[in-house]
Amino acid sequence: MKPLPSTSSKTPVKFRMPTSENLVPIRLDIEVGGQRFKDAFTWNISDPDSEVSVFAKRTQKDLKLPLAFATQIAQSIQTQQTEFRSYKGQEMLTGEKIVPIKLDLRVNRTLIKDQFLWDLNNFDSDPEEFSKTFCNDLGIEDPEVGPAVAFAIREQLYEIAIQSVATARESRNAKKGRRGEYSSISSRSTGAALDLMKLFSNRYSGVRKRKEWDVFEPMVDMLSNEEVAALESMVEKWRDLEEA
Amino acid sequence: METTTRQDPKAESTRPDEPEFDLYTIPSYSSWFRWNDIHETERAAMREFFDGSSVTRSPKIYKEYRDFMINRYREDPSTRLTFTEVRKSLVGDVSLLNKVFQFLNQWGLINFGADSARIESENEYKDEVRVEDGPPNGIRVVADPNSSKPFPASHAGAPLGADVRRSKLSPLASYSDVFGELGKRKGILCGSCGGNCESGRYQHDKDSYVLCVKCFKDGKYGNKSVDDFKLHGSSVSDGKQRDAWTEAETLLLLESVSRHGDDWDIVAQTVKSKTKLECISKLIELPFGEFISSYNLGKDPASGLSGNGDGGKDVFPSLPEQQDMIKSENVMSQQANGNEQRGDDADKVPPLKKQCVSYSSGSGISIMRQIARISSMVGDDITATAAKAAFAALCDEASCPSDSFNNEEDFANELWPAMDQSVSERWLI
Numbered sequence: 023m024k025p026l027p028s029t030s031s032k033t034p035v036k037f038r039m040p041t042s043e044n045l046v047p048i049r050l051d052i053e054v055g056g057q058r059f060k061d062a063f064t065w066n067i068s069d070p071d072s073e074v075s076v077f078a079k080r081t082q083k084d085l086k087l088p089l090a091f092a093t094q095i096a097q098s099i100q101t102q103q104t105e106f107r108s109y110k111g112q113e114m115l116t117g118e119k120i121v122p123i124k125l126d127l128r129v130n131r132t133l134i135k136d137q138f139l140w141d142l143n144n145f146d147s148d149p150e151e152f153s154k155t156f157c158n159d160l161g162i163e164d165p166e167v168g169p170a171v172a173f174a175i176r177e178q179l180y181e182i183a184i185q186s187v188a189t190a191r192e193s194r195n196a197k198k199g200r201r202g203e204y205s206s207i208s209s210r211s212t213g214a215a216l217d218l219m220k221l222f223s224n225r226y227s228g229v230r231k232r233k234e235w236d237v238f239e240p241m242v243d244m245l246s247n248e249e250v251a252a253l254e255s256m257v258e259k260w261r262d263l264e265e266a
Numbered sequence: 267m268e269t270t271t272r273q274d275p276k277a278e279s280t281r282p283d284e285p286e287f288d289l290y291t292i293p294s295y296s297s298w299f300r301w302n303d304i305h306e307t308e309r310a311a312m313r314e315f316f317d318g319s320s321v322t323r324s325p326k327i328y329k330e331y332r333d334f335m336i337n338r339y340r341e342d343p344s345t346r347l348t349f350t351e352v353r354k355s356l357v358g359d360v361s362l363l364n365k366v367f368q369f370l371n372q373w374g375l376i377n378f379g380a381d382s383a384r385i386e387s388e389n390e391y392k393d394e395v396r397v398e399d400g401p402p403n404g405i406r407v408v409a410d411p412n413s414s415k416p417f418p419a420s421h422a423g424a425p426l427g428a429d430v431r432r433s434k435l436s437p438l439a440s441y442s443d444v445f446g447e448l449g450k451r452k453g454i455l456c457g458s459c460g461g462n463c464e465s466g467r468y469q470h471d472k473d474s475y476v477l478c479v480k481c482f483k484d485g486k487y488g489n490k491s492v493d494d495f496k497l498h499g500s501s502v503s504d505g506k507q508r509d510a511w512t513e514a515e516t517l518l519l520l521e522s523v524s525r526h527g528d529d530w531d532i533v534a535q536t537v538k539s540k541t542k543l544e545c546i547s548k549l550i551e552l553p554f555g556e557f558i559s560s561y562n563l564g565k566d567p568a569s570g571l572s573g574n575g576d577g578g579k580d581v582f583p584s585l586p587e588q589q590d591m592i593k594s595e596n597v598m599s600q601q602a603n604g605n606e607q608r609g610d611d612a613d614k615v616p617p618l619k620k621q622c623v624s625y626s627s628g629s630g631i632s633i634m635r636q637i638a639r640i641s642s643m644v645g646d647d648i649t650a651t652a653a654k655a656a657f658a659a660l661c662d663e664a665s666c667p668s669d670s671f672n673n674e675e676d677f678a679n680e681l682w683p684a685m686d687q688s689v690s691e692r693w694l695i
Contacts, residue, residue: 138354148361
């Protein structure tokens with residue numbers, strides 16, 4: 023295989039989260055008999071000490087949820103873990119990937135909107151560290167915001183990682199099957215490099231055009247209690263509409 | 267506003283900023299910095315810009331990031347520049363940008379004169395980390411808060427007084443390296459005798475002076491008046507401080523857990539002086555703690571016991587026979603069972619993780635009584651060893667009883683011939 027220049031390297035890498043800790047983002051949204059339980063956290067599946075059933079039972083007990091939740095929680099976690107594991111051993115294309123990460127979340131009374139770039143090739147990256155700086159710099163006091171931000175980042179990284187597995191598979195098949203497709207692959211890779219150039223589009227500068235600064239600036243808003251209540255009831259009604 | 271001529275940044279670090287001049291202060295150790303160049307220090311710290319590994323990282327781009335951040339900071343040198351402020355203006359991976367930011371921060375090229383009176387100052391402490399040898403100045407490390415003996419550092423040569431810095435602890439000495447021994451002695455220490463105040467203490471109203479129950483009774487008030495002291499059970503009112511667990515509390519905990527299993531509200535009520543959280547943590551710390559609570563969830567169907575309400579008597583005759591049971595982490599029963607079967611020397615602990623506790627740890631039977639019953643089934647010395655081992659584990663948390671235990675070598679042999687109620691109660695002393 024012709025060695026491609028490093029700028030468009032597509033050396034495949036075994037699937038993993040492009041962060042320093044290979045954690046699975048787990049999202050729970052369980053409804054049993056009218057009661058809804060939502061949660062989001064990260065799980066370390068290579069930790070032998072963490073047992074899903076124990077955690078599920080503990081959660082159910084601590085939050086005084088009806089018994090049925092324990093099994094559902096455990097199931098949901100296990101499903102997501104299995105899905106994560108199914109990617110293990112597969113290859114993903116990272117190549118030159120600096121991806122935009124968008125934050126658009128509400129944690130209790132804090133609203134956050136933000137956008138920034140993340141390097142998928144940086145396996146030392148740390149969403150929790152970023153989130154900590156984020157909260158410190160913006161003076162966010164609610165301790166639940168930090169983990170939520172880190173989780174949101176991880177979730178997006180996870181999805182992108184999954185996509186890149188699919189891309190890797192595609193390109194592998196393409197290479198094996200149809201030689202003629204080779205040109206399209208190489209163009210895709212150079213296309214990626216071009217995208218990056220566009221990113222640094224301000225005369226290939228590291229400094230962004232001023233008018234774009236607002237887009238990439240974090241916006242943090244605090245809602246009042248009434249606004250939160252109104253928002254939540256609106257979400258509820260929307261959900262009901264969708265399910266009806 | 268005067269022209270923004272950037273003076274030679276090699277200004278001495280001791281000279282304060284004079285507003286008339288556009289003089290920017292940076293520390294002398296950063297005197298290598300040049301606007302029109304990239305120094306070796308920078309290259310070494312941020313290789314990813316200089317190894318050509320990516321089109322997004324080049325010396326030019328590094329310089330842009332750096333110059334932008336420094337200029338941005340210098341627009342208002344008295345205000346601390348945050349990473350979040352700059353990253354919106356720069357294109358690139360945020361982790362990488364943060365790396366540059368932290369680099370400049372640590373070298374004082376930004377935020378050197380900035381106000382550091384922010385609450386989240388842990389960031390700044392992090393930025394100005396210098397590795398220190400030993401504890402910080404002004405702190406004297408002693409073995410015991412009431413003695414003036416300096417803590418014997420790992421190289422046993424710490425001189426008295428504030429010079430403990432030269433205690434030759436390695437720069438990366440962890441908390442447990444220095445304070446490992448002290449860590450064992452949790453809990454509040456009496457101001458008079460220096461012992462653990464377990465079962466209660468007398469707290470002085472006006473300051474933080476504490477007396478254990480014994481010293482209070484003995485009248486050792488120091489130079490304080492007796493009226494100022496208020497009795498505190500080992501209650502949780504002290505915020506984050508956790509009192510040590512007395513044996514009485516531990517026994518209450520074990521009994522109540524074996525009776526009520528996982529219902530921590532009730533357990534915490536029974537052990538009145540500890541919160542739910544403390545009960546849970548304590549139980550986990552005990553060697554067989556998890557087993558006791560999980561046993562009650564009925565996880566062991568093969569044992570043939572329902573563990574509720576039966577007098578232990580019905581169960582015990584089957585003790586020797588139940589070889590092939592699943593899981594037991596109970597040291598006592600392991601040894602009792604195994605030794606009985608194999609007739610081993612009582613001191614060898616057989617790795618019988620598969621042997622089961624086949625006696626009922628269910629309702630109505632305290633741990634003490636169960637031990638009494640076991641000992642009536644198996645030999646005294648076996649039970650003694652078993653009890654010793656279990657007790658040693660418990661003693662880890664409370665140092666007082668271990669003293670009496672260790673001092674009396676023949677304790678086990680003399681007092682165990684017949685396990686009756688009075689003997690089992692002696693354990694509590």
